[in-house]
Amino acid sequence: MFYSYQFSEELQQEWDWPERYPAQADLAAYANHVADRFELWPDIQFETRVERAIWDDETCLWTVETGDGATLSARFCIMATGCLSAVNYPEIDGLEDFAGETYHTAHWPEAGVDFVGKRVAVIGTGSSGVQSIPVIADHAAHMHVFQRTANYVMPAQNRPMAPDEVAEIKANYPALRAKAKQSFSGNYFPVAGPSALAVSEEERNREYEARWAMGGLAIMATYADFQTSEAANETASEFIRNKIRAIVDDPEVAELLAPKQLFLCKRLCVGTDYYDTYNRDNVTLVDISEVGIDRITPKGVAVDGDEFEVDILVLATGFDAVTGALKRIDIRGTDALRLQDKWADGPKSYLGLGIAGFPNLFTVTGPGSPSVLTNMIPSIEQHVEWISDCIEHMCARHLSRIEADADAEAAWVAHVNDIGDQTLRATCQSWYFGSNIPGKPRVILPYAGGFPAYTKKCDAVAADGYSGFVLR
Ligand code: NAP
Numbered sequence: 001m002f003y004s005y006q007f008s009e010e011l012q013q014e015w016d017w018p019e020r021y022p023a024q025a026d027l028a029a030y031a032n033h034v035a036d037r038f039e040l041w042p043d044i045q046f047e048t049r050v051e052r053a054i055w056d057d058e059t060c061l062w063t064v065e066t067g068d069g070a071t072l073s074a075r076f077c078i079m080a081t082g083c084l085s086a087v088n089y090p091e092i093d094g095l096e097d098f099a100g101e102t103y104h105t106a107h108w109p110e111a112g113v114d115f116v117g118k119r120v121a122v123i124g125t126g127s128s129g130v131q132s133i134p135v136i137a138d139h140a141a142h143m144h145v146f147q148r149t150a151n152y153v154m155p156a157q158n159r160p161m162a163p164d165e166v167a168e169i170k171a172n173y174p175a176l177r178a179k180a181k182q183s184f185s186g187n188y189f190p191v192a193g194p195s196a197l198a199v200s201e202e203e204r205n206r207e208y209e210a211r212w213a214m215g216g217l218a219i220m221a222t223y224a225d226f227q228t229s230e231a232a233n234e235t236a237s238e239f240i241r242n243k244i245r246a247i248v249d250d251p252e253v254a255e256l257l258a259p260k261q262l263f264l265c266k267r268l269c270v271g272t273d274y275y276d277t278y279n280r281d282n283v284t285l286v287d288i289s290e291v292g293i294d295r296i297t298p299k300g301v302a303v304d305g306d307e308f309e310v311d312i313l314v315l316a317t318g319f320d321a322v323t324g325a326l327k328r329i330d331i332r333g334t335d336a337l338r339l340q341d342k343w344a345d346g347p348k349s350y351l352g353l354g355i356a357g358f359p360n361l362f363t364v365t366g367p368g369s370p371s372v373l374t375n376m377i378p379s380i381e382q383h384v385e386w387i388s389d390c391i392e393h394m395c396a397r398h399l400s401r402i403e404a405d406a407d408a409e410a411a412w413v414a415h416v417n418d419i420g421d422q423t424l425r426a427t428c429q430s431w432y433f434g435s436n437i438p439g440k441p442r443v444i445l446p447y448a449g450g451f452p453a454y455t456k457k458c459d460a461v462a463a464d465g466y467s468g469f470v471l472r
Contacts, residue, residue, distance in 0.1 A: 001161070001169050002187065003377055004030070006177050007385075011037065013170055020216075021158045021270070032315030052330040053077055055359060060400045062360065075400070076391060079326055080364040080380075083445075086324030090123065091438060098313055100300075105132055105316045113312070115139035121301050121308060123293070124316030125151055130271040133283075133317060142282045144308050146301060148289055149429070150259040152240050153269040154342040157215025177378075186374035186451040189221035196223035196232035208239040216270055226264055227423040227448075237263040239412045247275040256287050261428035267372075321431040322367050322445035323347050332454045333358035334403075346376050346434075346443030350404035350412050350468055351458060352384065361405035368416045370454050372432070373446045386458050390466060399471050420444030 001017055015033065018026055035041055049067035056063065057358040062077040087106045089095070095102070103113055105128035120140040121135055125147045137143050169176060180188040192207045193199060199207075204223075211219040225232040248254035257275060259266075277283055286303060300309040320327075323343060331339040337357045342348060349355050352369025353362055364383045365371035371379055371415040394402060425432055425448065434440035447454055461467050 001166070002176075002180060003375060005034065005377060005381065006173070007381055008038075009173070012173050016166065017161055019158055019160055021156050051327055052332075053361070054332045055334060055361070056315065057334055057359075060360065074263065075360060077361045078364065078387060079329075079331075079361065079366070081325035083322045083365055083376070084319040086320040088318045088324075088326055088437060089322050090315065092123075092293050094298075094302075095296045096297050098296050098300075099311060100297040100311045102313045102315065105129070105314065106319065109175065115312065117141050118311040119300075119309065120144070120312045120314060121302070121310040121317055122148060122210075122314045124318065125149070125270045126316065126318050127267065127271075128318065129316035130269040130274050132314065134271070134273040134277040136314065137277050137280055137283050140282060140312075142284070144284050144286055144301070144310065146286050146288050146293060146303070147256065148292070149261070149266070150257050151266055151269045152237070152259050152263050153271045153274045154217065154219055154240075155215050155274075156211070156270045156272050158272055181378065181455070182452055183221070184450040184452070185221070186370070186378045187217065187221075189218045191224060192222050194223065195225045195229065197225070197229065198234045201235075204235055205239060208236060212239075212243065217268060220264055220268055227425065230262065230427075231260045232422060233264065233424055244275050247279075249279045252279050253285055254277050254283055262424050265428040266430040267426055267432070285460055318431060320437050320438055320440070321434070322365075322371065323434075324437075326363065331358065331361070333361070344410075346441040346469070347445065348409055348413050350409040351454075351461065352447065353386065353458070354402070354404035354409075354469060356404045356406040356409045360399050362390075366444045368412060369447055369450075371446045373448055374451045379451070382458070386462065391460060393462075393466070394471065397471075402469050402471045405468055405470050412468075416447050416448075417444060419447070419449045423448050 004015070005011060013033065015030065035044070051067055052063055052065040054063045061073045061075060062072055063073050064077065065071050087104055089104065101113070103109070115136050116139050118140055120136055120143045121128055122136065123146045124144060125145065129145070130151065130153050133143070133145055175190060176209060180186055183189065196204055196209035207222050208219060211222060219236065221228065222236065223232055226236060237259070240263060244258050245251070245254045248257060257278065277284055286308065288303055291304040294304065296302070296313065297307055300307055301313070327340050327343060333339070334357050339358065340357070342355070342357060347367035348369045349363065349366050350369065355361060355363070365376065365379055366389070369379070369383065390402065420426060425444070429435035432443050432446060433444055
């Protein structure tokens with residue numbers, strides 16, 4: 001009920017979510033309902049890829065070229081291209097030679113995939129792998145899971161929404177939303193205390209147990225020092241590792257599934273029956289942490305001299321996060337500056353909203369904004385409101401051009417990197433730092449200073465007549 005829009009109280013009140021973690025069809029129904037209710041359909045052009053966006057300094061217009069060869073011009077270009085939308089097809093030798101069926105979790109066929117009686121390989125154990133592995137295992141004849149890095153998986157504890165719970169949230173929606181906005185991640189999770197080390201082991205474990213029973217992401221907010229104290233972080237890391245050891249029957253498999261990196265360094269996963277799945281006879285975990293995958297053969301997956309023959313290959317290999325979708329468009333700003341070139345050593349953006357050299361172009365949840373470290377929908381709404389206000393401000397004053405100032409941008413980028421380097425997130429390889437994409441510069445992509453500090457800064461910039469931007 002919180003991973004949803006809040007811009008309309010009527011929408012919040014009228015919509016009923018069937019489950020705590022609704023399935024894809026329910027999410028699609030919600031998106032369709034929003035489009036119906038606010039009559040958005042006439043403003044949306046589907047099945048259209050934007051190939052190029054070119055700025056003209058004389059006319060102060062963007063020319064946008066689409067895949068079908070059409071062009072259109074616009075005063076403002078708002079890139080709402082998503083943080084996790086540019087699919088990462090892994091560079092594994094022989095992938096194109098595989099004779100069976102290949103699917104990427106981010107491009108799943110609408111008609112579904114029939115796994116019954118099939119031998120299946122899943123590559124990847126991030127959120128998408130974690131959530132699809134137990135479901136596929138229910139149908140497949142046999143499944144091999146190829147794991148490069150083990151992740152921490154909290155149980156979703158998914159269940160239907162209880163009517164009294166729904167009524168209570170709906171009666172207090174605005175207050176609960178306001179509370180969430182004051183929390184670091186834009187989610188309202190109760191914090192048990194400032195430090196995991198300030199309480200006894202018994203008390204700590206009681207808290208962790210309660211959050212395991214609660215399910216979902218609430219454990220990440222238990223103590224405020226998970227990102228600053230390795231020892232504090234280790235208490236939660238070990239709690240989850242012990243859960244894995246208790247669930248998984250084979251101690252060797254349990255040890256392979258127990259993550260080595262700190263909890264919350266990579267993104268916390270939420271799953272249903274994930275660890276239990278490894279107790280099934282038809283599931284085999286293949287550790288590729290040291291050796292990687294040699295190649296994909298026409299018949300299957302080759303690892304360390306062994307060939308695992310399969311009928312279906314599932315790539316749960318994620319995304320070129322945060323910057324990928326933007327860099328896949330040929331965006332050219334002043335003096336024909338290409339965004340790909342400007343960002344060759346990592347993204348540079350002022351507040352994740354505007355980019356020096358790219359006037360009148362805004363990014364929704366762009367790099368350097370809290371985005372993926374927060375509840376995405378409130379973060380998206382905050383950006384949409386900020387951008388709308390900014391455009392209104394410009395129209396009211398007959399201004400035709402806004403551009404991030406290069407110095408303000410440099411200062412913000414330095415601040416984003418400083419904060420990112422101070423957190424324990426910097427201690428492992430993750431997509432937050434671009435480490436999942438070969439050749440991508442290692443730079444923190446989201447702003448790790450928290451939602452309240454960030455929104456305060458954005459509000460102050462706007463109140464100050466858009467300081468750090470040049471308007472004319
Ligand atoms: P991901 O977290 O990036 O996981 C990709 C997996 O593929 C990782 O285990 C990675 O291993 C592995 N991998 C990538 N390239 C590989 C290669 N060449 N060889 C072997 N293994 C390889 O991607 P994701 O699971 O799609 O999730 C991405 C994000 O989407 C999540 O973090 C989350 O933000 C979002 N998401 C959310 C939900 C949800 O519950 N709301 C569900 C799905 C996705 P390494 O870790 O070693 O790189």
